[in-house]
Amino acid sequence: MGFSDILDEIGGFGRFQWIHVTLLSIPGLLMASQNLLNNFTAGIPGHHCAIPNITQRANDQNITVEQLGTDQLLRAFIPQDKSSSKFTKCTRYVEPQWHLAGTNMTGANITDLETESCQDGWTYEKKEFISTIVSEWDLVCKLRPLKQMSQTIYMGGVLAGAIIFGGLSDKFGRRAMLIWSYFQLAMLGTFTALAPSYLAYCTFRFLSGMAVSGIILNAVSLKVEWIPTKARTLVGTLSSFFFTFGQMVLAGVAYSLKDWRYLHVAVCSPYFVFFLYSWWYSESARWLLLNGRSVEALKHIHRVARMNGKPEMVEKITLEVLESHMKKELQSSKSSYTAYDLLRRPVMRRISICLVAVWFSTSFAYYGLAMDLQKFGVNIYTMQLIFGAVDFPAKLVALAMLSFLGRRITQSTCLIMSSVVIFANIFISSEYQTVRTALAVLGKGFTSSSFTCVYLFTGELYPTVIRQTGMGFASTMSRIGSMGAPAVLILDEVWPALPSMVYGGAALIAGIFALFLPETLNVPLPETVNDVEEKWSKKPHVQKQTEKESVALKDMKDGREECEDGKTSGLNAL
Template sequence: MAFASLLEHVGGMGRFQVASVLLLALPVLMMASHNLLQNFTAAISDHRCRLRWEANTTSLDLQDLLKVSVPHGEQCRRFVTPQWWLLEVNSSAPNSSWPETEPCHDGWTYDHSVFTSTIITEWDLVCSSRGLKQLAQSLYMAGVLVGGIVFGGLSDRFGRRSLLTWCYLQMGTMGTCSSFAPTFTIYCLFRFLTGMAFSGIVLNSVSLSLEWMPTRTRALVGTFMGYCYTTGQFLLAGIAYAVPDWRWLQLTVSLPFFCFFIYSWWLTESARWLVMVGKPHQALKELQKVARINGKKEEGDKLDIEALRSYMEKEMASSRSRHTVVDLVRTPVVRRISCCLCFVWFSTSFAYYGLAMDLQNFDFNIYVIQLIFGAVDIPAKLVSIITITFVGRRFTQSLALILAGLAILANILVPRDLRVLRTALAVFGKGCLAASFNCVFLYTGELYPTVIRQTGMGLANTMARLGSITAPLVKMAGEVFPTLPFIIYGAAPVVSGLVAIFLPETRDTALPETVEEVE
């Protein structure tokens, strides 16, 4: 509570806060490009078996050659020998049995009209190897999970800015290495490390921006960051359309992070964190710098260590005690918050990536679908910021999840030939999940006290990534029972929306500093 007064004393929402938010928002523009990248780098093109007779046969055109070599509509098998009888009018199979087929031993031929190159065409991730596409995305999300655990704890110990700088470098380096990967295994390794960096950037960008914001502007700043991610989805569709080769696309979305790494050295460490880890002298220096930038130099000069200690005596005392992940479940109120947030984060991410990472299931142009899925976030987040600000966080969180789940469940009842209606329901559900993400990022930061905020964000991020890792596995269950994925994707958000009702409201309250304040 005292730190909120300190921020007002040095200018509130001044020039420093605006500049910091803009600098932290620029990398967020590129985050969607990495998170949703495999919609394009791992897009599946039309394919068929490569023909062993193709080079030796010149008298037949390609269509006739395909007719005698590959069963109609078959992508994973071919005839053992050419079936010349198929060229005859009113022909029937010899001996009344279908000719013997075999797997595509000589590889596949792909349609390059949309994507000149993808990891699918590069390493033949089709037919018996098609599960490797989902494995690559799951490993990336596993990296995001590990990054949440590792960087969440490290930033509480070593600072938000230091970890953010490292993660920018890691994202740029590992993303660039992915574009030069010689094998699928090495590609997956670099994508895993890229996912770790993604987590560190998200966690520390949110914390660093919120911890410098006055109470009244936190919701606005959180939503602005969310809109930057939304804009990044538009950006991804444009970049992917302009760069159809997967290696160049991977490189294009990775190189900007080297620029972010360079300017991150000029970002200011969180004074709130500095106080909590027992570095009041450095915190005072940063506060005076902020006051000077905000045109409040005199007020900043009046601050000294004694004034800082009088403002934050209780918080500095609490910083002398060690805090671990156990503190997330040690006390009753924080334990309830942690359990509820685990449900909310898991379900939001689980259903979101179940929809957003399977664009090729829609019978539309993949670039257009990417734009539509990005566009729906704009009204969804606008409505969410209005309800977050004027109604409350808990209401917004619960309603967004329940509506998303109901939209997905409704798709089960819609016939498959009503393509537009099914797509509209999926887009509406995705918009509600985007609103849920927008709310829960802000809500989680406000529910946890400063001393364990990053550890709490790390736990929340872990649950979200477990959801995103699980989503592709559930989709594979659709091969056995087609409606099962929709039932699970829809039921999970509905249950979590009901669980969110048990979270405390944080509207118009200052960020808590200690566990005792929350209790």
């Protein structure tokens, strides 16, 4: 009897699992807010060069604002864009052109008039946003790349968090790192609203991104390691709906506030509440057992049994019974594992390489579509709402596919279909903006479904002894993808279709890689690296032993007879 059987004995997916999964999923409502916050906190308001004392200068020319209005008066100071009636954003006339005041110069030849860059700052519209970091620190014109840089720095923090918290979780436990991550995000996320400078803002965002990784990775593992095999698909998909609904919540909160400082407080301060109730969580009994803390693991198992209405199992499952039935896993835990072990053995190497491709491309395409909502010509709050809403039907389809077709086919299909939609958008004329927007929304739905699948898939593929390290390693490429996605948009200056070709090509390649992953539908979670090699090796399993492994294997062989005796006595006790 393995740990999955123990879970079935103490109630399967009972009352404890329902409460546990729900409490772990609620913070997901604000995870979307963290990752997509830059759409609103770094939104670019309409702007033009500031003209000091414009009213007084007009009065000196016997022109009043009442006669013309501010916009018409500005035509004497700021050129108009040739293709629209809007003022240029980064230039103004060196000398006022009073003869142009009140004149519509759209399409006129005014190139002979001398212009200069904005010397006195900018004036920002306050229709779509009241205040953003762009208007706060003038991140426009020559400084516009700093807007995207803030998101890249945040994603860099998420990347660092995936590496750091992945390893720390395998060493110190999922629960401890999750509690700390809640506290870190609550404190530093709230402090971000008080940032006095762009540098301070980016520093706080980097540290907040680290905490976001810690929350996501550890929440996924705590869910997966406390639920029975058959419930993993349903739980994984339903949990992702919290993230989906959170995107819609973000649109509403951002529309209500429209000020980046208030918005940061609104989406980060609730983590103080999550921090307080997170002390109720039970540490993963699997992890406790494999780290020599069997007594603590037994206490948590008894707690779960009582909550699930199985008090009789408290007497039946003793420390001896538990250890005898986890003998194989406990022997494996004597060896320490590092990220190198993810690549050292053939099956683990194949899994890791394929997952790296899937994580990178999913995130690359997702954030390429989701982080530049202003380009669609639709109100940004409406666009965010639509992008969130499309995830519901997409994930319901993914749930059905995961349950009936399996993880591998679902993962591959979502990635390939997203690439098809992205490629299709290349051939749609810019005149058909509605069609292009609809295809972008559909592509975002496929990439979101791919995210749902890969989080579940990765947790099922890697063994317990190195699961967090594996998830941290694989998701590292996801963070690199999210960091690189905004930079690819610069390629549209070379050729407008080039960004779409890059996004679509990456998704297509990853979809092919996904076909080489093992299927995990209704397969018990692997506990050790040997489990992975034995389950999914296409050849008879032959282990190349290091000196450390040879000693561990010898101990296992010597203890085989004792293990069998222990199993017999354990079953008799039950």
